[in-house]
Every structure is written in C-alpha cells, then in structure tokens.
Amino acid sequence: MKLINSISRMATLVKILRKEGKTIGFVPTMGYLHVGHMSLVKAAKKHTDVVVLSIFVNPLQFGPKEDFKKYPRDIKRDEALAGDAGVDIMFCPSVSEIYPEGYATYVNVENFTDKLCGISRPEHFKGVATVVAKLFNIVKPDVAYFGQKDVQQAIVIKKMARDLNMDIEIKAMPIIRESDGLAMSSRNIYLSEAERREALVLNRSLEKASALTVAGERDSGKIIKEMKELISQKPMVKIDYVSIVDTKDLKDISVISGEALVAIAAIVGSTRLIDNVIVKA
Ligand code: AMP
Secondary structure (H helix, E strand, O other): OEEEOOHHHHHHHHHHHHHOOOOEEEEEEOOOOOHHHHHHHHHHHHHOOEEEEEEOOOHHHOOOOOOOOOOOOOHHHHHHHHHHHOOOEEEOOOHHHHOOOOOOOOOOOOOOOOOOHHHHOOOHHHHHHHHHHHHHHHHOOOEEEEEHHHHHHHHHHHHHHHHOOOOOEEEEEOOOEOOOOOEOOHHHHHOOHHHHHHHHHHHHHHHHHHHHHHOOOOEHHHHHHHHHHHHHOOOOEEEEEEEEEOOOOOOEOOEOOOEEEEEEEEEEOOEEEEEEEEEEO
16 A cells, blocks of 8 residues: 655656546545545445545644544554455645645535534535535545535535536445444544443434334324434434434425435533434335
8 A cells, every 4th residue: 555645746656547547436534534534445346446445634624612622533544444345545634734734615505504413514515515626636536435424515526516517426425334333433433431321312213214204104293203302312412403404405404305314513511522324214
C-alpha cells in the first residue's frame, strides 16, 4: 500500500492509473478506522481496480465547540488496518494543503443541509460537501463509497454529485454494528462503560420503530413518542432529535406510506451519536 500526503503526488498517480484504464474506488474517511470503514473498502475492492482511502479530519465540518482538536487520530494504526484490508493508496493530505491561506470556495447543498443534523450543526454539511468535492477533484474516482450510518451525508453527497454533474457513482453501504447493536463510530471510544451501555437504547428505539411499523403503525408522531419514552429511561442520553422523514428530500413525514427514514441524534455524556433505520409501510 502506498501512503501519500501531497495533493500533487496523488494527482500524478491518478493520471497514470487513468491512462492505464484502471477504475478507481474511493472511500473518504476521518480515520481512526473500524470495521464500518472496512466494509466500504471491501465493497470498493469488489467493484473497482484500485482502492483509495483518504484520511482527513476536516476542520470545516466541526463547529467551534465541537471535538476537532480531540478527534481520535492514529495514522500508524490506520495504515496497518488499511493495508490489511487491501487498500491500495492511503491519501492523508494536510489541512494547510487542502485549505491554503486565502481559501474561499464552498459547496452548499441547499434544502438538505438545514434539516436533521443540520439544525444543531449549521455549518457541518457545507464543510462536508466542500471537502468531498475537493477530494473528488483530486482522486477522480469512478465510484465513491459512503456509509448509511451518516445517512444525511450520503444523501447530500448524492445530491451534490447530481447537481454539479460529477461523473461519479455514489454508493451508500449498510450500517455496521457492534455485536450488541451499537452502530460503529470512531467517536465510540469517548464513551465510558456506563455511557456505552446506555447508548444501546438508540438502536433499541430504532428497532422499536421498525417493529411498530411492521405491526401496522403509520402515525409518525406515535412512533416518535414511543421512541422518546424509551430513550428517556436512560438519564445519560439527551435527545437532539428523533425524526421520521422522506428518504429523498428529508422532509418530515406525518403518515408513513412506502419508505421512511427514522433518524436519531443524541448526546451521550458529552459524545454526539447518530443512528438510523429505514422502515417500510
Ligand atoms: P468517518 O470517518 O466517521 O467520517 O466515516 C467515513 C465513512 O465511513 C462515512 O461514509 C461513514 O458513513 C462510514 N461509516 C462510519 N461508520 C460506519 C458504520 N458503522 N457502518 C458503515 N459505514 C460507516
């Protein structure tokens, strides 16, 4: 596996690969890799010739009071994991090269970034869309892989790619969970043992939403109420939102018909966690 830090080296390599007719699969991450990230690598390996995994903790997508500084970073560990998973190129650009002094261009996907997580993280998706657009321009992938875990992110990136005529296929892959149901996340290491135990209620409440839908419940308000009641039994878990929305435009749904996205964000101790499930009426 090649480890590349500079944008120009990455661009040169991409040019060579493209000339050789190789297809490129791309997995953008913020590092501190786990099995969830590896599932994206696995999918990329299956469908493309060369897999590029990027690690970039993007300051633009963190709010002023968020965890940019303390976000877990361990390049040596990530290098070993990525190598074992069969990543061909690990691309780790520096903040100063991605955002040189005087940087001025941003991508804003209107009407998608002001919902769900966008309400409490108003600049977050602008930061995500901007860095992903830049990484796409550098890596020039044929296919880019995102996790359904960050469902709003995947939807925003799909919309950006469509709106800006990017010739890149965007794939959203299933959520990978720990054996007890907690969605894998680099942020899970922030949780104390007690917090981690209580955090399981997030997945349980989503399972409850699925079970209620299967049993015939169509009223989103009633499902959300039951989910909130369950979550409120865990004092360390503070709800940011529990929403049932349309999978295409993220608008609230009051009566479920067809497919709906049930999404949660909560602060557990001081760690913000998200999770979701798609239910079908
Ligand atoms: P992150 O490093 O947290 O920014 O995540 C990088 C990519 O991995 C994103 O597309 C995430 O949605 C995806 N990802 C993170 N956690 C999981 C998970 N538990 N299952 C599947 N994909 C995930």
